[in-house]
Amino acid sequence: MTQLYTGLALYGASSALLVEAGFGLEPWNVLHQGLAELTGLTIGVVSIIVGAMVLLLWIPLRQRPGLGTVSNVFVVGIAMDATLALAPEAHTMAVRIPLLVGGIVLNGAATGLYIAARFGPGPRDGLMTGLHRRTGRSVRLMRTAVEVAVLATGFALGGTVGVGTLLYALTIGPLAQLFLRLFAVPSKSGSKVVATGPSERAILPG
Numbered sequence: 001m002t003q004l005y006t007g008l009a010l011y012g013a014s015s016a017l018l019v020e021a022g023f024g025l026e027p028w029n030v031l032h033q034g035l036a037e038l039t040g041l042t043i044g045v046v047s048i049i050v051g052a053m054v055l056l057l058w059i060p061l062r063q064r065p066g067l068g069t070v071s072n073v074f075v076v077g078i079a080m081d082a083t084l085a086l087a088p089e090a091h092t093m094a095v096r097i098p099l100l101v102g103g104i105v106l107n108g109a110a111t112g113l114y115i116a117a118r119f120g121p122g123p124r125d126g127l128m129t130g131l132h133r134r135t136g137r138s139v140r141l142m143r144t145a146v147e148v149a150v151l152a153t154g155f156a157l158g159g160t161v162g163v164g165t166l167l168y169a170l171t172i173g174p175l176a177q178l179f180l181r182l183f184a185v186p187s188k189s190g191s192k193v194v195a196t197g198p199s200e201r202a203i204l205p206g
Contacts, residue, residue, distance in 0.1 A: 001119075003113050003117040004071065004113075004117035005071065006113055007112070007113025007117060007183075008075040008076055008079070009079040009110075010109065010110035010113065011107060011110035011111065012076040012077065012080035013083040013110075014104075014110055015103070015107065016079075016080045016081075017100075019160075020087055021099035021100035021164060022090070022162075022164075023160075023164030024166070025159065025164065025165060026165065026172070027150045028047075029047070029154075029159070030165070031050065031153055031157070031159060032159070033158070034153070034154040035154075037157060037158040038158070042081050044081030044082075048077035051072065051073035051076070051123045051124070055069070058123070058127070058130060061127070061131065062134075063130040065120055068117065068121070069120040072114070072123060104167060104168055104171055104175070108171070108172055108175025109183075111175075112175075112177075112181075113183050115180060117183075128146055129142075151165075
């Protein structure tokens with residue numbers, strides 16, 4: 001439980017660091033940022049609203065949420081807004097570049113923490129695996145299709161796309177896999193159990 005909520009809080013904080021860096025966000029936060037610009041709401045509040053709406057799509061897909069799924073909707077958005085409220089604005093490259101690198105690495109660590117806790121996938125990950133089961137298409141294809149659509153929509157609404165978006169896409173898979181092994185939850189026999197199956201593959205590119 002501690003691992004789950006630490007991971008979700010750090011995920012929100014890492015996303016806030018990427019916002020502060022200003023080099024581009026991961027696809028879903030490009031959408032959240034674009035909607036925030038459009039509505040005047042904070043990016044964290046938009047993240048919560050979108051997460052809840054995505055969770056409703058689980059009903060026709062016959063997906064069952066876990067504690068981690070529902071917690072993801074709220075904790076990530078709250079942590080993101082809290083971090084943005086506390087962090088000073090970054091203007092110089094000497095600050096923005098470390099924020100970008102630190103945000104991506106922390107995001108990978110946070111992903112490993114909350115997935116390895118095995119309390120259920122996030123709402124967006126479950127959407128991809130649900131589409132995979134309903135359509136018979138590969139998780140990779142569903143993930144790519146969803147995230148391209150989300151990225152394009154967010155960019156059209158004013159979300160930030162840039163070198164940070166590309167760097168995130170190239171590195172988050174290996175980073176998350178590394179931290180998944182590091183934070184694997186020990187089983188009763190003493191061996192470590194790493195989260196496996198469609199929910200993991202939906203998050204990890206490559």
